[in-house]
Amino acid sequence: MTEESSKRTYQIIAIFMILIAIVLAIALILQVNNDSDDGKKSTQTTQSITSTSVQPDTNEQLIAKCEKTQGDPTLDSPFETVDQCAKFLEEIIGMSENDAIEKVESNNFVARVVQRDDEDIPITMDFSLQRINLSVNNGKVTNVDIY
Numbered sequence: 001m002t003e004e005s006s007k008r009t010y011q012i013i014a015i016f017m018i019l020i021a022i023v024l025a026i027a028l029i030l031q032v033n034n035d036s037d038d039g040k041k042s043t044q045t046t047q048s049i050t051s052t053s054v055q056p057d058t059n060e061q062l063i064a065k066c067e068k069t070q071g072d073p074t075l076d077s078p079f080e081t082v083d084q085c086a087k088f089l090e091e092i093i094g095m096s097e098n099d100a101i102e103k104v105e106s107n108n109f110v111a112r113v114v115q116r117d118d119e120d121i122p123i124t125m126d127f128s129l130q131r132i133n134l135s136v137n138n139g140k141v142t143n144v145d146i147y
Contacts (some may be wrong), residue, residue: 062086065146068129089132089144097134100141104132115143 066085079085088107092100097113104111108130114123115135123133127147135143 059086059090062089062144065089065144068146085146089146092132092134092141092144095141096139097136097141100134104134114145 063082063086066079066082066089079088092103095103101111101113110128110131112123112131112133113136114121114133117137129146131147133145133147134141
């Protein structure tokens, strides 16, 4: 390697390192800005939760959710009809999180909280008709689904 090509290689490496430093600095600035925005968001979210009422599913929406459970021979469902299932889900809405989980599990289902105070909780994407997913706001169940 000639002296000139060595210098060129060092120059390229130096430029590359400067670019990396710039990218890292930008990432740090963005992270700091996001962290300061999160504090504002959490206050706004708390205010919106307390000031708005969540509309529970209608009976028709609950029936549509329950129809997924019918005709699956692998499902050990305690419900003989879609209407029984919809009534069960309707009873869960408005319960405290702990009471809802107890009711769900005492009826041979698995309870899983998928959203708390409008924040989605990471979940697995597998499909199970024996699982009832709960959305909870201010300690109360606001929505349910079976999957």
